[in-house]
Amino acid sequence: VESNTESRSGAALAAVEASKRELLENLFGQYGAESLVLASDPDHVLWTDDLIQAQVSAQEFGARRVWTQPLLGTLADGGLISLEEYTDASARLIGMEFITTMFDASSLFAGFRLAEWASYVRPAAQFVKIFSDTQTDVQALFTIFVGFIQKLFQEPIARSDRCGITRSLLDGLGRRPDGAVLLMSLRQSVAWVFGVNAVGQMQFEECYDHWLAHREHPLLLPG
Numbered sequence: 001v002e003s004n005t006e007s008r009s010g011a012a013l014a015a016v017e018a019s020k021r022e023l024l025e026n027l028f029g030q031y032g033a034e035s036l037v038l039a040s041d042p043d044h045v046l047w048t049d050d051l052i053q054a055q056v057s058a059q060e061f062g063a064r065r066v067w068t069q070p071l072l073g074t075l076a077d078g079g080l081i082s083l084e085e086y087t088d089a090s091a092r093l094i095g096m097e098f099i100t101t102m103f104d105a106s107s108l109f110a111g112f113r114l115a116e117w118a119s120y121v122r123p124a125a126q127f128v129k130i131f132s133d134t135q136t137d138v139q140a141l142f143t144i145f146v147g148f149i150q151k152l153f154q155e156p157i158a159r160s161d162r163c164g165i166t167r168s169l170l171d172g173l174g175r176r177p178d179g180a181v182l183l184m185s186l187r188q189s190v191a192w193v194f195g196v197n198a199v200g201q202m203q204f205e206e207c208y209d210h211w212l213a214h215r216e217h218p219l220l221l222p223g
Helices: 011-015 018-039 051-061 068-077 083-095 107-114 123-134 140-152 160-171 177-188 190-194 197-215
Strands: none
Touching: 011 018, 011 197, 018 051, 083 107, 083 177, 083 190, 107 140, 123 140, 123 160, 123 177, 140 177, 140 190, 160 177, 160 197, 177 190, 190 197
């Protein structure tokens, strides 16, 4: 890190009015307060995932701000990091419960791979939590789930691990009637989803049917 960065003095903070400086230091610490002042330079951008710090920097100092995921996305688009590094980083951000992190099937897959296919280990556990949240967009999650199982059932891992992971996400999607409708449609179109991967299709169907038959609560469909 040190070989690729330049350290700047935060002495400009001393020029900020005393009461405001004290408030900034109480809110963000001396390092954070110095960062706000440095970011006020028109040639600088504040890199922070703290929404409050970002808002204060814009209101008080007119600073521009970027947060970690779009910054990494820009680096990936420019070829400075690989797509795998980007998806792994996105999965880790989910694991650290960064609220505004976007993810897709590749990031979800990376989350379980990083957790060594254990749905109760970070960052996989945080993905399972998102799928279980009834306030999330079930259609978006379903689309991600379909792409995810296409990847998962090609991965050379234990069959029981694949099914356990699948059930952990099915449980979340199946909590809501709209999710139940989507899952029923998936079961009917599973041959199209898996294409030439007949083995993956067979194993998914077996896993799905076992999950459906042994659910603690029946799958609720809208009336």
